Amino acid sequence: MIDSSARKNVETKKYNGYLSFLPPSDTISQEESPLTIHIDQASQNHYRKYHNRDFCWFEFKHALTDQPYPFKIETKDNYLWILIQLLGSGKIEITPTLYVKDGIVYCYYAPNRTKALSLDPGKNWFFLLGIAEHHWPDLAAEYPLLQDIGKLETTDGMEHKQLVGQTAIQAKLMAALDSLRRFEFRSFSLSFRLAAWNLRLFNLVFQELKAPEKPQEDTLITLYHKATNYIRENFREEELCVKMIANAMHVSVRKLYSSFENRRFSVMGYVQELRLVLARNILTDSQETIASIAFVCHFSSDKHFSRLFKKRFGKGPNEYRIAIQGNISFKYKR
Incomplete structure (x- = not known):
């Protein structure tokens, strides 16, 4: 004390x-x-x-x-x-x-x-x-x-x-x-x-003061949203690839990949998702051949397209079109 x-x-x-x-x-x-x-x-x-x-x-x-x-x-x-x-x-x-x-x-x-x-x-x-x-x-x-x-x-x-x-x-x-x-x-x-x-x-x-750096996490979140916006605007371009997206974002391919970690889709996985959704929309109200739709949506072949479509939506492209255009109840997988 x-x-x-x-x-x-x-x-x-x-x-x-x-x-x-x-x-x-x-x-x-x-x-x-x-x-x-x-x-x-x-x-x-x-x-x-x-x-x-x-x-x-x-x-x-x-x-x-x-x-x-x-x-x-x-x-x-x-x-x-x-x-x-x-x-x-x-x-x-x-x-x-x-x-x-x-x-x-x-x-x-x-x-x-x-x-x-x-x-x-x-x-x-x-x-x-x-x-x-x-x-x-x-x-x-x-x-x-x-x-x-x-x-x-x-x-x-x-x-x-x-x-x-x-x-x-x-x-x-x-x-x-x-x-x-x-x-x-x-x-x-x-x-x-x-x-x-x-x-x-x-x-x-x-004169010595340095502006605060953004936390890495904030930087990657911002990059992710910028990249997904760019992909949505350009997924119809056949030549779209990871390097092209990274160049547009002014970052390395590695950093672009990092911004998509722990997300639902990878970089090209998101491109593929948008192209599959586009193909599904075409199937809904057209009679275009499967090969034609696969070509328009930039899939390498109709077989490759059909396999990816079935995996994503639960039915192949023809089955899907029959179900939708025939007013048959159909729910695709989320």
């Missing part, structure tokens, strides 16, 4: 993060804050924050208990955030949920003004810089990767992912953070000095 005096010493231990030149937030006289931290009382001495009308700076450094540690950041404006995860891991509730780990810089934004974060147990240390929305157009003009920030709606009504990009923490970035230790708290000049420091940070982060 820690006695009350020891606990008091722990709680009043001097903050030693990069923003250690800042006094505790409740001792700083500022205009109405655009940034509110919802955090438990025991952790009040484990973070520092500062703001002006353009930016918010926030740092948290603490060894947490054996339970995940949730807290919220509430703002009065939308912000583009640069999160430098120095130690520990956790998650941020954006779309989709952003799981963060140490040694990485993340750039993200969120349309809602209350940001829920959760830190994993253990040592945690992160530095967070928020850039107010009225600066976004100017940033986007200078850094092309930021051109889509704030454009939440797509043509199909779905939201864009809110992670703009990420990059590893480099030595130059650590040097920039270390330079903050030479700052002094001066109520008039501090905002100007921090804003100038931001420019250095922007160049170090935004």
Whole structure:
């Protein structure tokens, strides 16, 4: 058990993060804050924050208990955030949920003004810089990767992912953070000095930022739907083959095959299915010969066609036509 005096010493231990030149937030006289931290009382001495009308700076450094540690950041404006995860891991509730780990810089934004974060147990240390929305157009003009920030709606009504990009923490970035230790708290000049420091940070982060890669699973799902659409539009073409489809999708044959794994049909199996359905439709209301239909639908021979048709629909082509055109009850296999 820690006695009350020891606990008091722990709680009043001097903050030693990069923003250690800042006094505790409740001792700083500022205009109405655009940034509110919802955090438990025991952790009040484990973070520092500062703001002006353009930016918010926030740092948290603490060894947490054996339970995940949730807290919220509430703002009065939308912000583009640069999160430098120095130690520990956790998650941020954006779309989709952003799981963060140490040694990485993340750039993200969120349309809602209350940001829920959760830190994993253990040592945690992160530095967070928020850039107010009225600066976004100017940033986007200078850094092309930021051109889509704030454009939440797509043509199909779905939201864009809110992670703009990420990059590893480099030595130059650590040097920039270390330079903050030479700052002094001066109520008039501090905002100007921090804003100038931001420019250095922007160049170090935004020029190295890499757009998030789509998960492999999402990529294959998208490819599958694009490929099936293409096949539906072109299955009547005799020369249609796997290589032709892959070239049209601008992917390798192997990747195209992967997108059809665990699906009902293979690539050419789907082509064959559409051609069999077309043949069935022709049989329904025509007197075309079986050989003619097999030729029109690009089967190698009438015998091959008849064998595949019977396997798919339960009756051979002639039997099927007699059943349908003779109004005989018939159900094909699904």
